[in-house]
Amino acid sequence: MNAYDIAIGQLERAAAAMNLDPQVHTILLQPKNELIVNFPVKMDDGSFRLFKGYRIQHNNIMGPFKGGLRFHRDVHLDEVKALAAWMTWKCAVVEVPFGGAMGGIKFDPRCHSAAELERITRRYTHALGNNIGPDHDIPAPDVGTNGQTMVWVMDTYMNFVPQDRKNAVRGCVTGKTLSSGGSQGREKATGQGLVYVIQEWARENHFPLDGCTFALQGYGNVGAHVARLLSRLGASLVAVQDDSGAIGAGEGLHPARLAEHVQQTGGVRGFSGGDEISAAEFFATNCDFFIPAALEKQITAETAARLRCKVVVEGANGPTDSEGERVLAQRGIDILPDILANAGGVTVSYFEWLQNRRAEAWTLDEVDERLHRTLVHAYATVRRLARERRLDNRTAAYVHALERIQNVYRERGIFP
Numbered sequence: 085m086n087a088y089d090i091a092i093g094q095l096e097r098a099a100a101a102m103n104l105d106p107q108v109h110t111i112l113l114q115p116k117n118e119l120i121v122n123f124p125v126k127m128d129d130g131s132f133r134l135f136k137g138y139r140i141q142h143n144n145i146m147g148p149f150k151g152g153l154r155f156h157r158d159v160h161l162d163e164v165k166a167l168a169a170w171m172t173w174k175c176a177v178v179e180v181p182f183g184g185a186m187g188g189i190k191f192d193p194r195c196h197s198a199a200e201l202e203r204i205t206r207r208y209t210h211a212l213g214n215n216i217g218p219d220h221d222i223p224a225p226d227v228g229t230n231g232q233t234m235v236w237v238m239d240t241y242m243n244f245v246p247q248d249r250k251n252a253v254r255g256c257v258t259g260k261t262l263s264s265g266g267s268q269g270r271e272k273a274t275g276q277g278l279v280y281v282i283q284e285w286a287r288e289n290h291f292p293l294d295g296c297t298f299a300l301q302g303y304g305n306v307g308a309h310v311a312r313l314l315s316r317l318g319a320s321l322v323a324v325q326d327d328s329g330a331i332g333a334g335e336g337l338h339p340a341r342l343a344e345h346v347q348q349t350g351g352v353r354g355f356s357g358g359d360e361i362s363a364a365e366f367f368a369t370n371c372d373f374f375i376p377a378a379l380e381k382q383i384t385a386e387t388a389a390r391l392r393c394k395v396v397v398e399g400a401n402g403p404t405d406s407e408g409e410r411v412l413a414q415r416g417i418d419i420l421p422d423i424l425a426n427a428g429g430v431t432v433s434y435f436e437w438l439q440n441r442r443a444e445a446w447t448l449d450e451v452d453e454r455l456h457r458t459l460v461h462a463y464a465t466v467r468r469l470a471r472e473r474r475l476d477n478r479t480a481a482y483v484h485a486l487e488r489i490q491n492v493y494r495e496r497g498i499f500p
């Protein structure tokens with residue numbers, strides 16, 4: 085079962101729960117556009133290598149296509165298609181006026197110099213040409229990319245518009261560095277949003293976050309910010325895993341020291357502030373919140389059976405496969421689904437895009453306050469639907485998104 089099968093399975097369940105219009109259903113089963121580009125890039129040693137890049141544009145009925153750009157060795161068509169569809173639902177859940185898209189290049193960025201990464205990014209952007217743009221399709225960071233990557237995309241894109249349009253297209257990507265037109269609070273936004281969602285869950289369940297525990301899979305942008313922000317509320321990080329290994333500590337791991345270690349060594353393995361544990365031990369860690377913040381398909385029938393947590397909070401996109409989801413439901417473990425829990429990133433991307441359009445710079449407090457308001461509202465809407473229609477949280481989030489999208493299709497009709 086690949087990521088796209090999982091995404092379709094989720095859509096089918098929601099479609100059945102809400103009686104989705106069959107025509108809208110048919111449209112949403114496939115992305116609108118699938119772009120695949122193969123492009124050569126000169127390596128530092130003078131040789132050339134051919135790269136395969138994707139940009140999948142799932143849907144733009146609610147606004148311009150929007151979604152991340154992933155650099156990873158396992159990027160493939162069905163993965164990018166799934167991620168693009170999840171972006172459509174995510175933007176609709178938080179009522180951000182964007183559609184869904186996703187891009188990727190199949191390679192391991194850790195095996196390349198900064199100069200090679202720059203040439204790969206620029207050549208990919210050039211190959212996409214006018215298939216992206218501030219009013220059409222707006223990439224952002226994802227696994228393996230960051231603010232610097234986005235600035236390279238922006239600069240390359242600016243180089244093929246007329247002189248007098250250059251500044252007007254600054255919003256052709258979001259997640260840029262602050263100095264090149266990024267927003268305050270964008271880098272931590274996904275982690276911050278996830279923490280706001282956890283706080284809402286805690287409020288609803290009268291659960292004190294001070295003194296609680298969490299385990300994290302992945303210590304990249306999302307994981308590291310979640311660790312820092314949750315710790316500030318009195319929670320302690322009792323286990324962490326990434327592709328280098330897993331570390332545990334009953335008394336809690338120090339988020340900033342761990343971030344420093346990951347920065348220096350590339351992974352959590354060898355961190356002196358905790359003990360090495362096995363993957364099986366990691367999944368079986370006793371904690372309140374289990375937070376996958378890495379890649380898809382991590383919570384399977386096998387790993388879901390091991391979890392000893394109250395809630396799974398999906399920082400990653402698509403971390404739970406269909407079997408894993410069934411096991412969690414049987415075991416009474418709640419899910420705060422990706423399209424709600426990790427929507428903070430794209431929400432602040434929208435704020436960045438708005439600031440670029442208006443030539444404004446909002447303060448961090450303004451950004452955080454608006455992000456908080458957006459997620460509190462989305463959480464309340466999803467939970468109300470879940471209660472009223474007796475749905476699980478994921479299906480409720482899908483139903484909320486799909487009802488908004490279906491409504492627009494009904495109003496606009498299908499051309500011609």
Ligand code: GLU
Nearest residue numbers: 151152224226429430433
């Ligand atoms: N890659 C992030 C996500 O999956 C952010 C997307 C965006 O900001 O457009 O939500």
